[in-house]
Amino acid sequence: MYMTTHLPLSLILASLLISALSLSPAMAQETSQPETTYPSLLKAAGKGDAEDVKRHLAALTPETTKTILAADAKGMTPLHVAATPEVAKLLIEAGVSIDATNKLGWTALHFAALRDRSEVIAALAKAKVNLDARTSKHQTALHFCAERNRLASATVLLEAGASVDAQDARGWPPLHFASVQGSTNMMQLLLDYKADINAPSHGGGTPLIEAAVGGSPEALRFLLEAGADANRVEKKGKTALDFAREYKNEAAIDILEPATESITKTSPRVAEFDDRIVIYQNGQNIVTYHKAEVPPPEGANPLYKRSGFIHPITAPNGAELTSIHAEDHTHHMGLWHAWVKTKHKGREIDFWNLKKGQATVRYADTLVITNAPDACGFTVLQEHVILPEEVILEERFTITVRRNKDGLLLIDHTTEQKNISDADLELPAYRYGGCIAYRGPAHWNADNSQVLTSEGKTREDGHESRANWCRFTGPTDAGPATLAILCHPSNHDAPQRQRIWPVKSHNGAVFYNYVPVQETDWAIRAGQTSTMQYQLVVGDGTLDPSTLNALFRQYSSNTK
16 A cells, blocks of 8 residues: 655745756756867867857866876877867966877877867967977977978978987988978978988988988989989988889989999999098998997996097908907097107196096097099098086098009098197197007007018017108908008108007907107297108908009109
């Protein structure tokens, strides 16, 4: 049996009246507004509906603000999808992080570039977004624009100050992407903002090289007309033409051959990288100059770190004819140079023996890179510095490499050392130090290698003697090879005396040094420039004295 309870009619009417009065128009509108959620705000931002975004933001509470305006599990924020500058401005003012990144490292700027929303990019730039923010692949928003030919967005980025030569994980700046895509308008825009037309990637590929592989004929013509160097080589010594031939790109071959026809396949070529300058021949590294400091072996004194030296020098047979960080002398660095016993303003300074921590020689800048039909090479600026930071000598160091008709590599080695200090650099007589020093392969010793000077001297009696040249010959896995050093007659105290290790020094290991001050004191006066010239001759087998004498006569006749 069920019992029903009846309320008095007067009570029901009173209740309905109170409910009606409590629903004012403002409150009715509020209760009809949907709840603000992350997906709903994301949708409104993506549609570019500024009024809808405003309504969502107005409905946020202090508790919901923290979650809805923050990044989600994938790192996305509503700002990543903002379709208009008005929406972007609203979200930034509401507190959305302007530089937040998703799991791929993309910021709102990357998304705007991807969708070519140039006005959104301008709004983000005005709000001080990081214009060069990198994705997980180290790409900037400008990379996105260059790859997809987003011209308007790229223009806004560049006008706002984005880096035109920023490199991605492969070392590609935006111009590489534009070259591969064949976007001549984009390439012109980047060049207008001073993009480096010959910038090498980590592998040494220039925009022209990349265009030769995957670009269009229009891109190749444009780059050549804009000044791209057709003779630049990548890490393995190949030019754009070499790649066009390798990939059988006939159109590229037709365009590139006239620009590179003066360089024979066997001519040495030079390429510059972030940490080194390399000269190649037939795809083989024959000379490497180190721009970056090379650390010593593990456990060695860190003071032994050094830049500004050459290693390896490679014979035509592929064998390395230099070595570095010998166990007996960690500071020996292939082909290098420094002064040992010096005085400056009354202080005794040693630039050679790095362990003393007094001074060093270092790379400072690249001045010239040259690829010509008959020779290639480079000129760098080196600094001879008293530590921590007092530069005494500024040195133009030039290496020029060519191959003669007999297949020998001739390496001209020129130093121009200017004393930029206000005091003389005094050079008291000493047994070693100067402008060229050589350490041979670690396995060459008194039993398997030979040292011979132009005057017929050897390890036994060559030290402190004068000579026009000195020859070093020893075994390699591909047969014997030779490196000889010639001293130009215009050098100070030429023919210079030599530092040659005798048989008893470290089992006859090959260390050599032409020494301008072995007999007599000298000085590089304040403001004075001292020039020293040497030539290295590198070849397979053993070079006989008559060949070296002929080469010396030829070298001597070249007054510089």
